[in-house]
Amino acid sequence: MGRPTLFEAAGGAPAMLTLATDFHARCLADPLLEHPFSHVDNPDHVRHLADYWGEVLGGPPVFSQRHGGHTAMLRIHANQCDEDPFSARFREVFDEAVASTLPEDPELRRALHDYMTVAAGEVSAVFPTTAAVAEGLPMPRWSWSGPAA
Numbered sequence: 001m002g003r004p005t006l007f008e009a010a011g012g013a014p015a016m017l018t019l020a021t022d023f024h025a026r027c028l029a030d031p032l033l034e035h036p037f038s039h040v041d042n043p044d045h046v047r048h049l050a051d052y053w054g055e056v057l058g059g060p061p062v063f064s065q066r067h068g069g070h071t072a073m074l075r076i077h078a079n080q081c082d083e084d085p086f087s088a089r090f091r092e093v094f095d096e097a098v099a100s101t102l103p104e105d106p107e108l109r110r111a112l113h114d115y116m117t118v119a120a121g122e123v124s125a126v127f128p129t130t131a132a133v134a135e136g137l138p139m140p141r142w143s144w145s146g147p148a149a
């Protein structure tokens, strides 16, 4: 029998919320990432982040049903800056949050690290002021072996 989804292996929706909460606190405490996040005054941010990651990792489609899906996520980040000072540090802080909150499972950690490498690259690609984000992009899905078909 195959392994459960990454979402289930991580601990499901409660684990996503714990991960997003820890990650967000780390961003606010980080000298570089504090800057973009300090301008955010949205109390739902952490829950939306948990919903987004949960759906990508094989959980229920909460983000696409309630928050506009992948296109909406990319549009939040689009056209912010022509340089990208953030994504490398964003990935490091994500790895730290995973290590501090999720099960000590090297395969899980590797899969999440690989996912975030791709996801941060995709977000970074829409930072430039000239970037466009297409309508109706499908939510990415990530599995133990990379992007799910």
Ligand code: HEM
Residues within 6 Å of the ligand: 036, 037, 040, 041, 042, 044, 045, 046, 048, 049, 052, 067, 073, 076, 077, 086, 087, 090, 119, 120, 121, 123, 124
């Ligand atoms: C690369 C560096 C990144 C920076 C600096 C960054 C920063 C931010 C900021 C400032 C917001 C606005 C929050 C708000 O207005 O509520 C936001 C929202 C969001 N970000 Fe990022 N982000 C980055 C990458 C990513 C990546 C790679 C993902 C997904 C894998 C992601 C997922 C989200 C989601 C789902 C939201 C929406 C939350 C909501 O609907 O309230 N971000 N991000």
